[in-house]
Amino acid sequence: MSDAPLGVFDSGVGGLSVLGDLRRALPGEDLLYLADTAHVPYGARPDGEIRDLTARAVSALHARGVKGVVVACNTASAFSLGDLRSRFDMPVIGLVPAVKPAVLSTRSGVVGVLATPGTMRGTLLADVIREFADPAGVQVLKAVSTELVPLVEAGQADSARAREVLREILTPVAQAGADGLVLGCTHYPFLAGSIRAEFGDTFTLLDSGAAVARHTRRVLEERGLLSARTSGGTEGFLVTGDPARAAPVITELLSRALGPANVQNEGEVHRALPRIERIQT
Incomplete structure:
Protein backbone atom coordinates (compact mmCIF):
# COMPACT_ATOMS: atom_id res chain seq x y z
CA MET A 1 0.00 0.00 0.00
CA VAL A 96 -2.77 3.51 -26.92
CA PRO A 97 -5.30 4.87 -29.46
CA ALA A 98 -8.64 3.06 -29.12
CA VAL A 99 -8.42 1.36 -32.51
CA LYS A 100 -9.21 -2.13 -31.15
CA PRO A 101 -12.68 -1.24 -29.75
CA ALA A 102 -13.41 0.76 -32.90
CA VAL A 103 -12.61 -2.28 -35.05
CA LEU A 104 -14.73 -4.55 -32.86
CA SER A 105 -17.75 -2.24 -32.97
CA THR A 106 -17.78 -1.04 -36.60
CA ARG A 107 -20.60 -2.20 -38.86
CA SER A 108 -19.49 -0.32 -41.95
CA GLY A 109 -15.92 -1.63 -41.91
CA VAL A 110 -14.58 1.93 -41.92
CA VAL A 111 -13.37 3.91 -38.90
CA GLY A 112 -11.68 7.26 -38.50
CA VAL A 113 -8.82 8.36 -36.28
CA LEU A 114 -8.60 12.01 -35.27
CA ALA A 115 -5.10 12.78 -33.98
CA THR A 116 -2.23 15.26 -33.88
CA PRO A 117 0.66 15.24 -36.36
CA GLY A 118 2.94 13.78 -33.68
CA THR A 119 0.67 10.83 -32.98
CA MET A 120 0.33 10.21 -36.71
CA ARG A 121 4.14 10.13 -37.08
CA GLY A 122 4.73 7.80 -34.15
CA THR A 123 4.81 4.03 -34.45
CA LEU A 124 2.14 3.36 -31.79
CA LEU A 125 -0.84 4.16 -34.04
CA ALA A 126 0.63 2.25 -36.97
CA ASP A 127 1.24 -0.74 -34.70
CA VAL A 128 -2.34 -0.96 -33.42
CA ILE A 129 -3.74 -0.52 -36.94
CA ARG A 130 -1.51 -3.36 -38.12
CA GLU A 131 -2.45 -5.55 -35.15
CA PHE A 132 -6.21 -5.02 -35.05
CA ALA A 133 -7.59 -3.24 -38.14
CA ASP A 134 -5.63 -4.91 -40.94
CA PRO A 135 -6.42 -8.54 -39.99
CA ALA A 136 -10.12 -7.63 -39.68
CA GLY A 137 -10.17 -5.92 -43.06
CA VAL A 138 -11.24 -2.62 -41.47
CA GLN A 139 -10.26 0.56 -43.29
CA VAL A 140 -8.78 3.27 -41.05
CA LEU A 141 -9.05 6.86 -42.26
CA LYS A 142 -6.82 9.46 -40.62
CA ALA A 143 -7.78 13.06 -39.87
CA VAL A 144 -5.19 15.47 -38.51
CA SER A 145 -5.19 19.07 -37.31
CA THR A 146 -2.71 21.41 -35.65
CA GLU A 147 -5.47 23.80 -34.60
CA LEU A 148 -7.72 21.74 -32.35
CA VAL A 149 -5.38 21.38 -29.35
CA PRO A 150 -4.77 25.16 -29.10
CA LEU A 151 -8.52 25.74 -29.30
CA VAL A 152 -9.15 23.41 -26.35
CA GLU A 153 -6.25 25.00 -24.46
CA ALA A 154 -7.87 28.40 -25.00
CA GLY A 155 -11.22 27.22 -23.65
CA GLN A 156 -12.80 27.22 -27.12
CA ALA A 157 -13.76 23.56 -27.50
CA ASP A 158 -17.37 24.57 -28.19
CA SER A 159 -16.57 27.56 -30.40
CA ALA A 160 -17.67 28.21 -33.95
CA ARG A 161 -14.04 27.90 -35.08
CA ALA A 162 -13.69 24.46 -33.47
CA ARG A 163 -16.81 23.29 -35.27
CA GLU A 164 -15.53 24.74 -38.54
CA VAL A 165 -12.20 22.90 -38.26
CA LEU A 166 -13.94 19.66 -37.34
CA ARG A 167 -16.34 20.03 -40.25
CA GLU A 168 -13.43 20.54 -42.67
CA ILE A 169 -11.36 17.56 -41.59
CA LEU A 170 -14.07 15.05 -40.65
CA THR A 171 -16.51 15.50 -43.54
CA PRO A 172 -14.39 13.29 -45.86
CA VAL A 173 -14.26 10.64 -43.11
CA ALA A 174 -18.04 10.71 -42.74
CA GLN A 175 -18.57 10.63 -46.50
CA ALA A 176 -16.35 7.55 -46.73
CA GLY A 177 -18.75 5.69 -44.45
CA ALA A 178 -16.89 5.71 -41.14
CA ASP A 179 -19.20 4.85 -38.25
CA GLY A 180 -16.59 5.06 -35.48
CA LEU A 181 -14.17 7.87 -34.65
CA VAL A 182 -11.14 7.25 -32.45
CA LEU A 183 -10.25 10.38 -30.47
CA GLY A 184 -6.48 10.00 -30.65
CA CYS A 185 -5.60 12.93 -28.40
CA THR A 186 -6.65 13.48 -24.80
CA HIS A 187 -7.83 16.98 -25.68
CA TYR A 188 -10.39 15.62 -28.12
CA PRO A 189 -13.00 14.17 -25.73
CA PHE A 190 -13.70 17.81 -24.84
CA LEU A 191 -14.65 18.32 -28.51
CA ALA A 192 -17.37 15.67 -28.35
CA GLY A 193 -20.13 18.27 -28.17
CA SER A 194 -18.83 20.08 -31.24
CA ILE A 195 -18.41 16.83 -33.16
CA ARG A 196 -21.98 15.81 -32.40
CA ALA A 197 -23.26 19.28 -33.23
CA GLU A 198 -21.75 18.95 -36.72
CA PHE A 199 -22.25 15.23 -37.40
CA GLY A 200 -25.04 14.07 -35.11
CA ASP A 201 -24.88 10.33 -34.52
CA THR A 202 -22.71 9.62 -37.57
CA PHE A 203 -19.81 8.49 -35.39
CA THR A 204 -19.48 6.43 -32.26
CA LEU A 205 -16.76 8.32 -30.38
CA LEU A 206 -14.07 6.21 -28.74
CA ASP A 207 -11.14 7.18 -26.51
CA SER A 208 -8.76 5.22 -24.30
CA GLY A 209 -9.25 7.06 -20.99
Missing part, protein backbone atom coordinates in the same frame (compact mmCIF):
# COMPACT_ATOMS: atom_id res chain seq x y z
CA SER A 2 1.18 3.53 -0.71
CA ASP A 3 -0.40 6.90 -0.09
CA ALA A 4 2.13 8.68 -2.31
CA PRO A 5 0.44 10.59 -5.13
CA LEU A 6 0.03 9.24 -8.64
CA GLY A 7 1.45 11.54 -11.30
CA VAL A 8 -0.52 12.43 -14.41
CA PHE A 9 1.22 14.25 -17.26
CA ASP A 10 0.03 15.93 -20.44
CA SER A 11 1.44 18.60 -22.71
CA GLY A 12 -1.53 20.73 -21.66
CA VAL A 13 -5.01 20.48 -20.20
CA GLY A 14 -6.31 17.69 -22.42
CA GLY A 15 -5.16 14.99 -20.01
CA LEU A 16 -7.86 16.17 -17.62
CA SER A 17 -10.17 13.89 -19.61
CA VAL A 18 -8.00 10.97 -18.44
CA LEU A 19 -7.79 12.37 -14.92
CA GLY A 20 -11.58 12.10 -14.75
CA ASP A 21 -11.42 8.42 -15.65
CA LEU A 22 -8.59 7.86 -13.15
CA ARG A 23 -10.63 9.49 -10.40
CA ARG A 24 -13.57 7.19 -11.04
CA ALA A 25 -11.34 4.10 -11.10
CA LEU A 26 -9.16 5.21 -8.16
CA PRO A 27 -11.33 7.23 -5.76
CA GLY A 28 -8.83 7.02 -2.91
CA GLU A 29 -5.72 8.10 -4.79
CA ASP A 30 -4.15 11.54 -4.63
CA LEU A 31 -3.52 12.69 -8.21
CA LEU A 32 -0.80 15.20 -9.10
CA TYR A 33 -1.39 16.60 -12.59
CA LEU A 34 1.37 18.35 -14.54
CA ALA A 35 0.50 20.34 -17.67
CA ASP A 36 3.43 21.59 -19.76
CA THR A 37 1.49 24.65 -20.80
CA ALA A 38 4.69 26.56 -21.64
CA HIS A 39 5.34 24.19 -24.55
CA VAL A 40 1.91 22.95 -25.66
CA PRO A 41 1.14 21.74 -28.31
CA TYR A 42 3.62 18.90 -28.79
CA GLY A 43 2.15 17.50 -32.00
CA ALA A 44 4.20 19.49 -34.52
CA ARG A 45 7.47 19.43 -32.52
CA PRO A 46 10.45 17.29 -33.62
CA ASP A 47 10.55 13.76 -32.23
CA GLY A 48 13.63 14.36 -30.06
CA GLU A 49 12.15 17.50 -28.55
CA ILE A 50 8.97 15.62 -27.63
CA ARG A 51 11.04 12.98 -25.84
CA ASP A 52 13.09 15.62 -24.03
CA LEU A 53 10.09 17.66 -22.86
CA THR A 54 8.31 14.52 -21.70
CA ALA A 55 11.35 13.26 -19.78
CA ARG A 56 11.75 16.63 -18.07
CA ALA A 57 8.11 16.66 -17.01
CA VAL A 58 8.18 13.11 -15.67
CA SER A 59 11.43 13.93 -13.83
CA ALA A 60 9.66 16.85 -12.15
CA LEU A 61 6.84 14.57 -11.00
CA HIS A 62 9.35 11.96 -9.81
CA ALA A 63 11.08 14.65 -7.75
CA ARG A 64 7.71 15.34 -6.08
CA GLY A 65 7.58 11.76 -4.84
CA VAL A 66 4.97 10.24 -7.11
CA LYS A 67 4.68 6.43 -7.08
CA GLY A 68 4.01 6.21 -10.80
CA VAL A 69 3.08 8.35 -13.79
CA VAL A 70 0.28 8.11 -16.32
CA VAL A 71 1.43 9.79 -19.53
CA ALA A 72 -1.99 11.17 -20.46
CA CYS A 73 -0.80 12.42 -23.83
CA ASN A 74 -1.01 10.40 -27.03
CA THR A 75 1.87 12.24 -28.69
CA ALA A 76 4.21 11.82 -25.71
CA SER A 77 3.19 8.15 -25.43
CA ALA A 78 3.96 7.60 -29.10
CA PHE A 79 7.57 8.71 -28.71
CA SER A 80 8.63 8.40 -25.08
CA LEU A 81 7.38 5.32 -23.21
CA GLY A 82 10.42 3.12 -23.78
CA ASP A 83 12.80 5.91 -22.85
CA LEU A 84 10.85 6.78 -19.70
CA ARG A 85 10.65 3.17 -18.51
CA SER A 86 14.42 2.83 -18.86
CA ARG A 87 15.00 5.99 -16.82
CA PHE A 88 12.61 5.58 -13.89
CA ASP A 89 12.12 2.77 -11.38
CA MET A 90 8.37 3.30 -11.12
CA PRO A 91 5.36 2.39 -13.23
CA VAL A 92 5.02 4.55 -16.37
CA ILE A 93 1.69 3.99 -18.10
CA GLY A 94 0.92 5.42 -21.52
CA LEU A 95 -1.99 5.67 -23.92
CA ALA A 210 -11.39 4.46 -19.23
CA ALA A 211 -9.18 1.59 -20.41
CA VAL A 212 -5.97 3.27 -19.22
CA ALA A 213 -7.62 4.00 -15.85
CA ARG A 214 -8.52 0.32 -15.42
CA HIS A 215 -5.00 -0.70 -16.45
CA THR A 216 -3.49 1.79 -14.00
CA ARG A 217 -5.51 0.30 -11.17
CA ARG A 218 -4.30 -3.20 -12.08
CA VAL A 219 -0.68 -2.07 -12.19
CA LEU A 220 -0.88 -0.37 -8.80
CA GLU A 221 -2.53 -3.45 -7.28
CA GLU A 222 0.07 -5.81 -8.76
CA ARG A 223 2.95 -3.71 -7.42
CA GLY A 224 1.43 -3.16 -4.00
CA LEU A 225 1.13 0.58 -4.61
CA LEU A 226 -2.62 1.04 -4.35
CA SER A 227 -3.72 3.40 -1.58
CA ALA A 228 -5.53 1.84 1.36
CA ARG A 229 -8.12 4.61 1.07
CA THR A 230 -11.31 3.88 -0.84
CA SER A 231 -12.42 7.51 -1.14
CA GLY A 232 -11.28 11.05 -0.48
CA GLY A 233 -8.49 11.30 -3.04
CA THR A 234 -7.35 14.83 -3.88
CA GLU A 235 -6.13 16.56 -7.02
CA GLY A 236 -3.14 18.89 -7.27
CA PHE A 237 -2.10 20.87 -10.34
CA LEU A 238 1.26 22.00 -11.69
CA VAL A 239 1.79 24.06 -14.84
CA THR A 240 4.91 25.29 -16.58
CA GLY A 241 3.16 28.37 -17.97
CA ASP A 242 1.03 31.09 -16.39
CA PRO A 243 -1.24 29.66 -13.65
CA ALA A 244 -3.68 32.58 -13.89
CA ARG A 245 -4.18 31.92 -17.58
CA ALA A 246 -4.57 28.17 -17.07
CA ALA A 247 -6.95 28.33 -14.09
CA PRO A 248 -10.24 29.17 -15.85
CA VAL A 249 -9.77 26.49 -18.51
CA ILE A 250 -8.67 23.86 -15.98
CA THR A 251 -11.70 24.71 -13.85
CA GLU A 252 -14.12 24.38 -16.77
CA LEU A 253 -12.63 21.13 -18.04
CA LEU A 254 -12.47 19.67 -14.53
CA SER A 255 -16.19 20.30 -14.22
CA ARG A 256 -16.72 18.34 -17.43
CA ALA A 257 -14.36 15.54 -16.41
CA LEU A 258 -15.30 15.23 -12.73
CA GLY A 259 -18.61 17.03 -12.39
CA PRO A 260 -19.14 20.34 -10.56
CA ALA A 261 -18.01 20.66 -6.97
CA ASN A 262 -20.51 21.71 -4.32
CA VAL A 263 -19.92 25.43 -4.55
CA GLN A 264 -23.19 27.36 -4.71
CA ASN A 265 -23.37 30.68 -6.55
CA GLU A 266 -26.68 32.38 -7.33
CA GLY A 267 -28.54 29.11 -7.50
CA GLU A 268 -25.96 27.33 -9.70
CA VAL A 269 -23.35 24.77 -8.72
CA HIS A 270 -19.78 25.49 -9.78
CA ARG A 271 -16.35 23.98 -9.27
CA ALA A 272 -14.07 26.10 -7.10
CA LEU A 273 -10.91 27.41 -8.75
CA PRO A 274 -8.24 24.76 -8.21
CA ARG A 275 -4.94 25.57 -6.59
CA ILE A 276 -2.33 25.65 -9.36
CA GLU A 277 1.41 25.91 -8.82
CA ARG A 278 3.90 27.02 -11.44
CA ILE A 279 7.05 24.95 -11.85
CA GLN A 280 10.00 24.67 -14.20
CA THR A 281 10.90 21.36 -15.80
Whole structure:
Protein backbone atom coordinates (compact mmCIF):
# COMPACT_ATOMS: atom_id res chain seq x y z
CA MET A 1 0.00 0.00 0.00
CA SER A 2 1.18 3.53 -0.71
CA ASP A 3 -0.40 6.90 -0.09
CA ALA A 4 2.13 8.68 -2.31
CA PRO A 5 0.44 10.59 -5.13
CA LEU A 6 0.03 9.24 -8.64
CA GLY A 7 1.45 11.54 -11.30
CA VAL A 8 -0.52 12.43 -14.41
CA PHE A 9 1.22 14.25 -17.26
CA ASP A 10 0.03 15.93 -20.44
CA SER A 11 1.44 18.60 -22.71
CA GLY A 12 -1.53 20.73 -21.66
CA VAL A 13 -5.01 20.48 -20.20
CA GLY A 14 -6.31 17.69 -22.42
CA GLY A 15 -5.16 14.99 -20.01
CA LEU A 16 -7.86 16.17 -17.62
CA SER A 17 -10.17 13.89 -19.61
CA VAL A 18 -8.00 10.97 -18.44
CA LEU A 19 -7.79 12.37 -14.92
CA GLY A 20 -11.58 12.10 -14.75
CA ASP A 21 -11.42 8.42 -15.65
CA LEU A 22 -8.59 7.86 -13.15
CA ARG A 23 -10.63 9.49 -10.40
CA ARG A 24 -13.57 7.19 -11.04
CA ALA A 25 -11.34 4.10 -11.10
CA LEU A 26 -9.16 5.21 -8.16
CA PRO A 27 -11.33 7.23 -5.76
CA GLY A 28 -8.83 7.02 -2.91
CA GLU A 29 -5.72 8.10 -4.79
CA ASP A 30 -4.15 11.54 -4.63
CA LEU A 31 -3.52 12.69 -8.21
CA LEU A 32 -0.80 15.20 -9.10
CA TYR A 33 -1.39 16.60 -12.59
CA LEU A 34 1.37 18.35 -14.54
CA ALA A 35 0.50 20.34 -17.67
CA ASP A 36 3.43 21.59 -19.76
CA THR A 37 1.49 24.65 -20.80
CA ALA A 38 4.69 26.56 -21.64
CA HIS A 39 5.34 24.19 -24.55
CA VAL A 40 1.91 22.95 -25.66
CA PRO A 41 1.14 21.74 -28.31
CA TYR A 42 3.62 18.90 -28.79
CA GLY A 43 2.15 17.50 -32.00
CA ALA A 44 4.20 19.49 -34.52
CA ARG A 45 7.47 19.43 -32.52
CA PRO A 46 10.45 17.29 -33.62
CA ASP A 47 10.55 13.76 -32.23
CA GLY A 48 13.63 14.36 -30.06
CA GLU A 49 12.15 17.50 -28.55
CA ILE A 50 8.97 15.62 -27.63
CA ARG A 51 11.04 12.98 -25.84
CA ASP A 52 13.09 15.62 -24.03
CA LEU A 53 10.09 17.66 -22.86
CA THR A 54 8.31 14.52 -21.70
CA ALA A 55 11.35 13.26 -19.78
CA ARG A 56 11.75 16.63 -18.07
CA ALA A 57 8.11 16.66 -17.01
CA VAL A 58 8.18 13.11 -15.67
CA SER A 59 11.43 13.93 -13.83
CA ALA A 60 9.66 16.85 -12.15
CA LEU A 61 6.84 14.57 -11.00
CA HIS A 62 9.35 11.96 -9.81
CA ALA A 63 11.08 14.65 -7.75
CA ARG A 64 7.71 15.34 -6.08
CA GLY A 65 7.58 11.76 -4.84
CA VAL A 66 4.97 10.24 -7.11
CA LYS A 67 4.68 6.43 -7.08
CA GLY A 68 4.01 6.21 -10.80
CA VAL A 69 3.08 8.35 -13.79
CA VAL A 70 0.28 8.11 -16.32
CA VAL A 71 1.43 9.79 -19.53
CA ALA A 72 -1.99 11.17 -20.46
CA CYS A 73 -0.80 12.42 -23.83
CA ASN A 74 -1.01 10.40 -27.03
CA THR A 75 1.87 12.24 -28.69
CA ALA A 76 4.21 11.82 -25.71
CA SER A 77 3.19 8.15 -25.43
CA ALA A 78 3.96 7.60 -29.10
CA PHE A 79 7.57 8.71 -28.71
CA SER A 80 8.63 8.40 -25.08
CA LEU A 81 7.38 5.32 -23.21
CA GLY A 82 10.42 3.12 -23.78
CA ASP A 83 12.80 5.91 -22.85
CA LEU A 84 10.85 6.78 -19.70
CA ARG A 85 10.65 3.17 -18.51
CA SER A 86 14.42 2.83 -18.86
CA ARG A 87 15.00 5.99 -16.82
CA PHE A 88 12.61 5.58 -13.89
CA ASP A 89 12.12 2.77 -11.38
CA MET A 90 8.37 3.30 -11.12
CA PRO A 91 5.36 2.39 -13.23
CA VAL A 92 5.02 4.55 -16.37
CA ILE A 93 1.69 3.99 -18.10
CA GLY A 94 0.92 5.42 -21.52
CA LEU A 95 -1.99 5.67 -23.92
CA VAL A 96 -2.77 3.51 -26.92
CA PRO A 97 -5.30 4.87 -29.46
CA ALA A 98 -8.64 3.06 -29.12
CA VAL A 99 -8.42 1.36 -32.51
CA LYS A 100 -9.21 -2.13 -31.15
CA PRO A 101 -12.68 -1.24 -29.75
CA ALA A 102 -13.41 0.76 -32.90
CA VAL A 103 -12.61 -2.28 -35.05
CA LEU A 104 -14.73 -4.55 -32.86
CA SER A 105 -17.75 -2.24 -32.97
CA THR A 106 -17.78 -1.04 -36.60
CA ARG A 107 -20.60 -2.20 -38.86
CA SER A 108 -19.49 -0.32 -41.95
CA GLY A 109 -15.92 -1.63 -41.91
CA VAL A 110 -14.58 1.93 -41.92
CA VAL A 111 -13.37 3.91 -38.90
CA GLY A 112 -11.68 7.26 -38.50
CA VAL A 113 -8.82 8.36 -36.28
CA LEU A 114 -8.60 12.01 -35.27
CA ALA A 115 -5.10 12.78 -33.98
CA THR A 116 -2.23 15.26 -33.88
CA PRO A 117 0.66 15.24 -36.36
CA GLY A 118 2.94 13.78 -33.68
CA THR A 119 0.67 10.83 -32.98
CA MET A 120 0.33 10.21 -36.71
CA ARG A 121 4.14 10.13 -37.08
CA GLY A 122 4.73 7.80 -34.15
CA THR A 123 4.81 4.03 -34.45
CA LEU A 124 2.14 3.36 -31.79
CA LEU A 125 -0.84 4.16 -34.04
CA ALA A 126 0.63 2.25 -36.97
CA ASP A 127 1.24 -0.74 -34.70
CA VAL A 128 -2.34 -0.96 -33.42
CA ILE A 129 -3.74 -0.52 -36.94
CA ARG A 130 -1.51 -3.36 -38.12
CA GLU A 131 -2.45 -5.55 -35.15
CA PHE A 132 -6.21 -5.02 -35.05
CA ALA A 133 -7.59 -3.24 -38.14
CA ASP A 134 -5.63 -4.91 -40.94
CA PRO A 135 -6.42 -8.54 -39.99
CA ALA A 136 -10.12 -7.63 -39.68
CA GLY A 137 -10.17 -5.92 -43.06
CA VAL A 138 -11.24 -2.62 -41.47
CA GLN A 139 -10.26 0.56 -43.29
CA VAL A 140 -8.78 3.27 -41.05
CA LEU A 141 -9.05 6.86 -42.26
CA LYS A 142 -6.82 9.46 -40.62
CA ALA A 143 -7.78 13.06 -39.87
CA VAL A 144 -5.19 15.47 -38.51
CA SER A 145 -5.19 19.07 -37.31
CA THR A 146 -2.71 21.41 -35.65
CA GLU A 147 -5.47 23.80 -34.60
CA LEU A 148 -7.72 21.74 -32.35
CA VAL A 149 -5.38 21.38 -29.35
CA PRO A 150 -4.77 25.16 -29.10
CA LEU A 151 -8.52 25.74 -29.30
CA VAL A 152 -9.15 23.41 -26.35
CA GLU A 153 -6.25 25.00 -24.46
CA ALA A 154 -7.87 28.40 -25.00
CA GLY A 155 -11.22 27.22 -23.65
CA GLN A 156 -12.80 27.22 -27.12
CA ALA A 157 -13.76 23.56 -27.50
CA ASP A 158 -17.37 24.57 -28.19
CA SER A 159 -16.57 27.56 -30.40
CA ALA A 160 -17.67 28.21 -33.95
CA ARG A 161 -14.04 27.90 -35.08
CA ALA A 162 -13.69 24.46 -33.47
CA ARG A 163 -16.81 23.29 -35.27
CA GLU A 164 -15.53 24.74 -38.54
CA VAL A 165 -12.20 22.90 -38.26
CA LEU A 166 -13.94 19.66 -37.34
CA ARG A 167 -16.34 20.03 -40.25
CA GLU A 168 -13.43 20.54 -42.67
CA ILE A 169 -11.36 17.56 -41.59
CA LEU A 170 -14.07 15.05 -40.65
CA THR A 171 -16.51 15.50 -43.54
CA PRO A 172 -14.39 13.29 -45.86
CA VAL A 173 -14.26 10.64 -43.11
CA ALA A 174 -18.04 10.71 -42.74
CA GLN A 175 -18.57 10.63 -46.50
CA ALA A 176 -16.35 7.55 -46.73
CA GLY A 177 -18.75 5.69 -44.45
CA ALA A 178 -16.89 5.71 -41.14
CA ASP A 179 -19.20 4.85 -38.25
CA GLY A 180 -16.59 5.06 -35.48
CA LEU A 181 -14.17 7.87 -34.65
CA VAL A 182 -11.14 7.25 -32.45
CA LEU A 183 -10.25 10.38 -30.47
CA GLY A 184 -6.48 10.00 -30.65
CA CYS A 185 -5.60 12.93 -28.40
CA THR A 186 -6.65 13.48 -24.80
CA HIS A 187 -7.83 16.98 -25.68
CA TYR A 188 -10.39 15.62 -28.12
CA PRO A 189 -13.00 14.17 -25.73
CA PHE A 190 -13.70 17.81 -24.84
CA LEU A 191 -14.65 18.32 -28.51
CA ALA A 192 -17.37 15.67 -28.35
CA GLY A 193 -20.13 18.27 -28.17
CA SER A 194 -18.83 20.08 -31.24
CA ILE A 195 -18.41 16.83 -33.16
CA ARG A 196 -21.98 15.81 -32.40
CA ALA A 197 -23.26 19.28 -33.23
CA GLU A 198 -21.75 18.95 -36.72
CA PHE A 199 -22.25 15.23 -37.40
CA GLY A 200 -25.04 14.07 -35.11
CA ASP A 201 -24.88 10.33 -34.52
CA THR A 202 -22.71 9.62 -37.57
CA PHE A 203 -19.81 8.49 -35.39
CA THR A 204 -19.48 6.43 -32.26
CA LEU A 205 -16.76 8.32 -30.38
CA LEU A 206 -14.07 6.21 -28.74
CA ASP A 207 -11.14 7.18 -26.51
CA SER A 208 -8.76 5.22 -24.30
CA GLY A 209 -9.25 7.06 -20.99
CA ALA A 210 -11.39 4.46 -19.23
CA ALA A 211 -9.18 1.59 -20.41
CA VAL A 212 -5.97 3.27 -19.22
CA ALA A 213 -7.62 4.00 -15.85
CA ARG A 214 -8.52 0.32 -15.42
CA HIS A 215 -5.00 -0.70 -16.45
CA THR A 216 -3.49 1.79 -14.00
CA ARG A 217 -5.51 0.30 -11.17
CA ARG A 218 -4.30 -3.20 -12.08
CA VAL A 219 -0.68 -2.07 -12.19
CA LEU A 220 -0.88 -0.37 -8.80
CA GLU A 221 -2.53 -3.45 -7.28
CA GLU A 222 0.07 -5.81 -8.76
CA ARG A 223 2.95 -3.71 -7.42
CA GLY A 224 1.43 -3.16 -4.00
CA LEU A 225 1.13 0.58 -4.61
CA LEU A 226 -2.62 1.04 -4.35
CA SER A 227 -3.72 3.40 -1.58
CA ALA A 228 -5.53 1.84 1.36
CA ARG A 229 -8.12 4.61 1.07
CA THR A 230 -11.31 3.88 -0.84
CA SER A 231 -12.42 7.51 -1.14
CA GLY A 232 -11.28 11.05 -0.48
CA GLY A 233 -8.49 11.30 -3.04
CA THR A 234 -7.35 14.83 -3.88
CA GLU A 235 -6.13 16.56 -7.02
CA GLY A 236 -3.14 18.89 -7.27
CA PHE A 237 -2.10 20.87 -10.34
CA LEU A 238 1.26 22.00 -11.69
CA VAL A 239 1.79 24.06 -14.84
CA THR A 240 4.91 25.29 -16.58
CA GLY A 241 3.16 28.37 -17.97
CA ASP A 242 1.03 31.09 -16.39
CA PRO A 243 -1.24 29.66 -13.65
CA ALA A 244 -3.68 32.58 -13.89
CA ARG A 245 -4.18 31.92 -17.58
CA ALA A 246 -4.57 28.17 -17.07
CA ALA A 247 -6.95 28.33 -14.09
CA PRO A 248 -10.24 29.17 -15.85
CA VAL A 249 -9.77 26.49 -18.51
CA ILE A 250 -8.67 23.86 -15.98
CA THR A 251 -11.70 24.71 -13.85
CA GLU A 252 -14.12 24.38 -16.77
CA LEU A 253 -12.63 21.13 -18.04
CA LEU A 254 -12.47 19.67 -14.53
CA SER A 255 -16.19 20.30 -14.22
CA ARG A 256 -16.72 18.34 -17.43
CA ALA A 257 -14.36 15.54 -16.41
CA LEU A 258 -15.30 15.23 -12.73
CA GLY A 259 -18.61 17.03 -12.39
CA PRO A 260 -19.14 20.34 -10.56
CA ALA A 261 -18.01 20.66 -6.97
CA ASN A 262 -20.51 21.71 -4.32
CA VAL A 263 -19.92 25.43 -4.55
CA GLN A 264 -23.19 27.36 -4.71
CA ASN A 265 -23.37 30.68 -6.55
CA GLU A 266 -26.68 32.38 -7.33
CA GLY A 267 -28.54 29.11 -7.50
CA GLU A 268 -25.96 27.33 -9.70
CA VAL A 269 -23.35 24.77 -8.72
CA HIS A 270 -19.78 25.49 -9.78
CA ARG A 271 -16.35 23.98 -9.27
CA ALA A 272 -14.07 26.10 -7.10
CA LEU A 273 -10.91 27.41 -8.75
CA PRO A 274 -8.24 24.76 -8.21
CA ARG A 275 -4.94 25.57 -6.59
CA ILE A 276 -2.33 25.65 -9.36
CA GLU A 277 1.41 25.91 -8.82
CA ARG A 278 3.90 27.02 -11.44
CA ILE A 279 7.05 24.95 -11.85
CA GLN A 280 10.00 24.67 -14.20
CA THR A 281 10.90 21.36 -15.80
